[in-house]
Amino acid sequence: MSTHAFLSPSASHRWLVCPPSAKLCAKATDQSSEYAKQGTDAHSLCAYLIEKALGRDVSDPTENLDYYDQEMQQCAEGYADFVIEEYGKTRQSCGDAEVMVEQKVDFSRWVKGGTGTADCIILSDGTAEVIDFKYGLGIMVSADSEEHGGNPQLMCYCLGVLEMFDGIYDIDTLKMVIYQPRRENVSIYTMSKTELLRWAEDILAPTALLAAEGKGEFKAGTHCQFCRAKATCRKRAEYNLELAKYDFEMPDELEDYEIDDILMKVDQLTAWASDVKEYALNQALLGVDYSHFKVVEGRSNRKYTSEEDVAQAVTDAGYDPYEKKLLGITAMAALLGKKKFEELLGGMVYKPPGKPTLVSKSDRRLALKNTAQTDFKE
Numbered sequence: 001m002s003t004h005a006f007l008s009p010s011a012s013h014r015w016l017v018c019p020p021s022a023k024l025c026a027k028a029t030d031q032s033s034e035y036a037k038q039g040t041d042a043h044s045l046c047a048y049l050i051e052k053a054l055g056r057d058v059s060d061p062t063e064n065l066d067y068y069d070q071e072m073q074q075c076a077e078g079y080a081d082f083v084i085e086e087y088g089k090t091r092q093s094c095g096d097a098e099v100m101v102e103q104k105v106d107f108s109r110w111v112k113g114g115t116g117t118a119d120c121i122i123l124s125d126g127t128a129e130v131i132d133f134k135y136g137l138g139i140m141v142s143a144d145s146e147e148h149g150g151n152p153q154l155m156c157y158c159l160g161v162l163e164m165f166d167g168i169y170d171i172d173t174l175k176m177v178i179y180q181p182r183r184e185n186v187s188i189y190t191m192s193k194t195e196l197l198r199w200a201e202d203i204l205a206p207t208a209l210l211a212a213e214g215k216g217e218f219k220a221g222t223h224c225q226f227c228r229a230k231a232t233c234r235k236r237a238e239y240n241l242e243l244a245k246y247d248f249e250m251p252d253e254l255e256d257y258e259i260d261d262i263l264m265k266v267d268q269l270t271a272w273a274s275d276v277k278e279y280a281l282n283q284a285l286l287g288v289d290y291s292h293f294k295v296v297e298g299r300s301n302r303k304y305t306s307e308e309d310v311a312q313a314v315t316d317a318g319y320d321p322y323e324k325k326l327l328g329i330t331a332m333a334a335l336l337g338k339k340k341f342e343e344l345l346g347g348m349v350y351k352p353p354g355k356p357t358l359v360s361k362s363d364r365r366l367a368l369k370n371t372a373q374t375d376f377k378e
């Protein structure tokens with residue numbers, strides 16, 4: 001297997017933290033998820049809409065998209081508008097600004113076999129902007145990161161951009177943008193060329209070398225959820241099972257600082273446990289015999305054999321088999337379109353306060369006032 005297959009920019013946030021994961025992942029089979037296929041379709045639509053807006057000769061891919069729907073259309077249109085707006089702003093200061101869509105970039109000077117495809121690049125004198133479209137909903141993606149400054153995937157693309165275009169545009173600043181419409185997230189981070197090249201030399205290149213050779217330290221953390229070895233990795237198991245130490249710690253009840261410690265890990269712990277369960281089920285279905293576990297048929301609910309036949313039978317008997325329900329907000333917005341929705345229903349939509357939820361202090365939401373404590377004091 002070539003190094004390029006596993007030292008990909010999109011997985012760089014993982015292999016930069018846990019270099020040997022790259023080789024471990026390369027051994028596992030690549031099962032492209034439904035979400036990934038949906039993302040690929042959305043990217044095709046995005047690329048088409050930008051090229052079309054720029055007046056280029058492109059063909060509409062819509063009829064070949066398996067996952068195309070109204071939401072995808074709206075997200076892609078929003079993204080294309082954003083790109084064109086960014087391009088317009090750039091052109092005000094640089095008449096030679098250029099937009100590249102789905103541009104292959106090569107940063108193999110630092111990462112052996114390192115290539116990738118940047119969704120969109122806007123080039124102008126002094127600045128290169130790399131815009132990455134994320135169709136995923138699950139995780140909010142940021143253009144910056146604590147460990148590297150910027151998002152490492154975008155930083156790899158920016159290195160590729162420097163390799164190709166620095167000579168032509170004399171780039172000194174790199175602007176990285178994540179556009180994630182389904183989370184209403186537009187995240188921007190700017191970095192100088194000097195900073196980027198220093199990171200590439202000091203961090204990226206040496207770590208990529210370790211990763212390519214399967215060397216370096218295993219390190220578990222939130223990045224494990226994107227690792228193909230996540231169910232069987234020993235390091236991740238050790239990391240999560242560290243919680244077992246609370247079984248034999250001295251006091252009978254946990255102190256607040258210990259609860260704090262557990263809360264820090266509990267999401268990862270439950271994610272790990274369900275990854276192991278899912279893996280074990282698949283293995284058992286393939287014939288692996290676990291001494292304490294067996295596969296049985298899960299619970300199921302009764303179903304109609306044919307909804308049409310049921311509706312007909314109930315209607316013939318003189319009853320109405322259907323219930324009438326108001327469309328939900330998302331479906332209603334899709335039916336009416338954003339503008340009409342605002343016009344007709346803007347004043348009839350409200351957001352009730354959410355249930356109190358315990359989250360990490362790094363979460364951007366403001367902390368709720370502790371009402372129980374205040375009441376008590378009063």
Ligand code: SF4
Nearest residue numbers: 018021219224227233
């Ligand atoms: S599961 Fe986590 S610790 Fe294990 S190889 Fe993957 S990223 Fe590294």
